[in-house]
Amino acid sequence: xxxxxxxxxxxxxxxxxxxxxxxxxxxxxxxxxxxxxxxxxxxxxxxxxxxxxxxxxxxxxxxxxxxxxxxxxxxxxxxxxxxxxxxxxxxxxxxxxxxxxxxxxxxxxxxxxxxxxxxxxxxxxxxxxxxxxxxxxxxxxxxxxxxxxxxxxxxxxxxxxxxxxxxxxxxxxxxxxxxxxxxxxxxxxxxxxxxxxxxxxxxxxxxxxxxxxxxxxxxxxxxxxxxxxxxxxxxxxxxxxxxxxxxxx
Numbered sequence: 001x002x003x004x005x006x007x008x009x010x011x012x013x014x015x016x017x018x019x020x021x022x023x024x025x026x027x028x029x030x031x032x033x034x035x036x037x038x039x040x041x042x043x044x045x046x047x048x049x050x051x052x053x054x055x056x057x058x059x060x061x062x063x064x065x066x067x068x069x070x071x072x073x074x075x076x077x078x079x080x081x082x083x084x085x086x087x088x089x090x091x092x093x094x095x096x097x098x099x100x101x102x103x104x105x106x107x108x109x110x111x112x113x114x115x116x117x118x119x120x121x122x123x124x125x126x127x128x129x130x131x132x133x134x135x136x137x138x139x140x141x142x143x144x145x146x147x148x149x150x151x152x153x154x155x156x157x158x159x160x161x162x163x164x165x166x167x168x169x170x171x172x173x174x175x176x177x178x179x180x181x182x183x184x185x186x187x188x189x190x191x192x193x194x195x196x197x198x199x200x201x202x203x204x205x206x207x208x209x210x211x212x213x214x215x216x217x218x219x220x221x222x223x224x225x226x227x228x229x230x231x232x233x234x235x236x237x238x239x240x241x242x243x244x245x246x247x248x249x
Contacts, residue, residue, distance in 0.1 A: 007230060008033035010135075011084040013076075015039045015067055015124060016094030018049035021143065021202055024222040025091055026050075029229065030058035034089065037080070039065035067094050067120030073127040086134035089229045092121045092175075093143045097168040110167045117171035122178060132195060140197040141228045142179050144240065148172035148201070151248035175199060176240055176249060183238025196237040198228045203242055 012029050016022040017038035030036045030053060038053070038060050040046030046062035053060040063079065065072050080087055095117045098109050121142060132138040147153055147162070147169040162169075179199040186192040202221025224243040228235075240247045 006032060009035075010088035011035045011037065011080070011086070012089035012091065012229065013037045013039055013063070013080070013087060013128070014091040014093055015065060017091075018042070018045045018062075021205060021218045021221050021225070022091075022093040023049055023053075024218040025093060025225050025229075026060055027053055027056070027058065028219070028222050028226045029089065029091075030060050032226070032230065034059075035084070036060045037063045039063050039076070039094070041066045065094075065124075067124050068115050070123060070127075073124055077127050077131060080128070080131055085131075087128055087131040088135040088138060090125065090128055090132060090138075090140045091143065091225060091229060092124060092141065093225075094120060095143065095168075095171075097165065100166040100168075102166070110170075113167040113171050114174070117168070118174045118178070121175060125178075125182070133192065136194070137231075137233065138195045139229050139231060140182070140195070141225050142175050142197065142199045143225060144175045144179075144199040144201050145169065145172040146201045146203060146242065146247070148176055148199075149240070149247055149249060179240070180238050186237065194233075196228075196231055196235060198231075198237060199240045200224045200228050201240070201242050201247065 012034045014022050014026050014036060017026045018040035026036045026038045038046055038050045040062060043064050050060045050062040063076055065076050096113055098113055100109055147165060152158060176199050179197055182197045186195040203216050205216045205218050205221035224241055240249060
């Protein structure tokens with residue numbers, strides 16, 4: 001991207017936007033001229049985060065959204081409709097990670113993680129599809145994880161081969177399949193072929209999710225998300241990417 005703010009006039013929604021990768025994604029999109037709706041479960045934290053970015057001269061506005069609450073999705077969709085009439089970019093970033101003990105299996109842990117990472121993502125996407133359809137070049141980016149790759153995590157000696165994130169890693173594998181299924185559906189329909197949806201992994205970045213142990217910054221992780229959110233018409237759809245390029249499923 002070049003030439004100042006080339007995406008002026010577009011509207012984006014970033015879930016889980018008040019900190020970490022979500023906040024840096026909001027910042028990077030707004031720096032390109034996008035009007036960003038920063039979604040947060042907590043109104044006060046959302047306002048604080050949006051205020052920080054507005055102090056930098058960026059067009060960022062807080063909205064309340066808990067992706068596990070359908071009523072909030074409906075209200076937000078109506079808010080966006082009245083405000084902009086459409087949605088150009090949806091970044092499904094909200095997610096949680098809970099530890100999994102393979103010696104004491106706990107289905108409740110799976111349910112809690114899937115409620116946010118899978119069902120919440122699918123619900124938000126479904127609620128906002130009519131608004132995305134109204135955009136000229138709509139883009140959906142589903143934030144996933146390198147640990148979602150069955151190929152990479154099963155390689156002998158892989159540093160990704162951990163056995164305590166079953167709930168998180170498998171939820172992100174499900175997100176990858178949701179991404180592929182939507183891409184196939186969009187490509188099949190003349191009314192939806194202008195829509196692109198991709199899965200993005202920011203890599204091992206330092207966030208609250210991992211106790212800030214990652215060697216990369218959230219800003220570095222946001223690059224691939226923003227690239228996929230601003231793809232040109234000939235860009236890919238239905239892929240799984242990090243900032244270097246496509247990754248194996």
